């Protein structure tokens with residue numbers, strides 16, 4: 001099976017071709033990602049109108065490049081997958097409409113994909129992981145623990161009650177005047193810093209509910225930055241290191257609760273998998289902390305390679321391939337772009353769903 005995937009939900013214009021060979025082995029034949037970072041950097045964040053226009057201008061070329069790199073023509077493709085949500089509506093419409101046109105012209109099935117399902121299933125592409133597993137999704141817009149029971153069977157066990165973790169990284173970066181995008185720059189600055197200099201809060205740590213909270217952390221960073229202004233380079237490094245330590249300790253505490261729940265729900269597997277996915281999964285300090293947690297709890301950590309943590313179309317193509325092979329009903333009602341689309345409703349019909 002070969003599937004072309006298209007991703008345009010945020011500030012990456014991406015297209016990819018993935019395949020599953022007859023022996024079951026999956027492979028990425030091409031994975032083209034055109035980042036719009038430069039177009040948005042001057043504004044310190046993604047500007048939806050600029051993003052939508054950039055997708056229009058770039059998408060055809062990106063799709064052609066993905067097919068060329070895979071050495072395939074449209075005729076060789078079995079399905080066209082595209083992100084239908086959640087994300088910025090302008091970009092979603094560009095990608096999904098393009099996919100619809102290609103699918104209609106080439107007479108191939110259209111596979112509207114939930115962007116979060118793409119993140120959630122990436123580990124099955126890279127590690128041939130079996131269901132069930134526990135997913136920690138940490139990205140720019142989401143922070144959730146999801147029980148992945150099977151394809152299309154997602155149960156949310158915990159989520160952030162305020163900011164997403166990637167958002168907390170980005171806001172911290174902005175407060176410290178580090179360049180956009182914030183996450184990687186906070187991580188880089190933290191390398192030279194003293195993580196013990198500031199004691200930032202560990203929101204919800206020790207609480208029985210399994211959720212996350214990060215807005216208090218951001219407020220504490222703002223207070224520290226204001227008190228110290230003007231900030232020296234080592235102040236910035238120390239704040240970043242202290243922020244990251246607070247984040248890793250909070251994450252480990254929160255995730256531990258859901259690992260225990262997973263263990264109860266699935267007593268059989270000796271070493272069940274915790275999958276970390278989404279842009280923040282690229283953070284080495286977070287990976288190390290999760291690694292230690294998994295070691296302690298008898299889990300194994302599965303983390304996708306760095307280039308598949310952030311947004312890409314290989315994950316969308318892969319989710320499409322899994323759905324195509326499973327013969328999951330292709331509901332035409334799913335083929336419209338929507339800015340909000342919770343993962344745990346990814347397989348529900350959408351009539352009247354304003355969620």
Ligand code: ATP
Pocket residue numbers: 010086087115119138139140141142165166167169170181182183184187278279280281282283284309310311
């Ligand atoms: P969503 O997937 O929730 O719709 P998104 O697609 O914008 O949101 P991703 O592209 O998956 O999110 O991830 C981007 C986020 O990851 C940004 O907030 C970015 O700062 C963060 N990020 C990227 N690299 C790192 C890193 N090394 N450390 C921390 N955060 C990082």
Ligand code: MG
Pocket residue numbers: 010011012140310311
């Ligand atoms: Mg992005």
Ligand code: FE
Pocket residue numbers: 115119139140278279310311
């Ligand atoms: Fe994403």
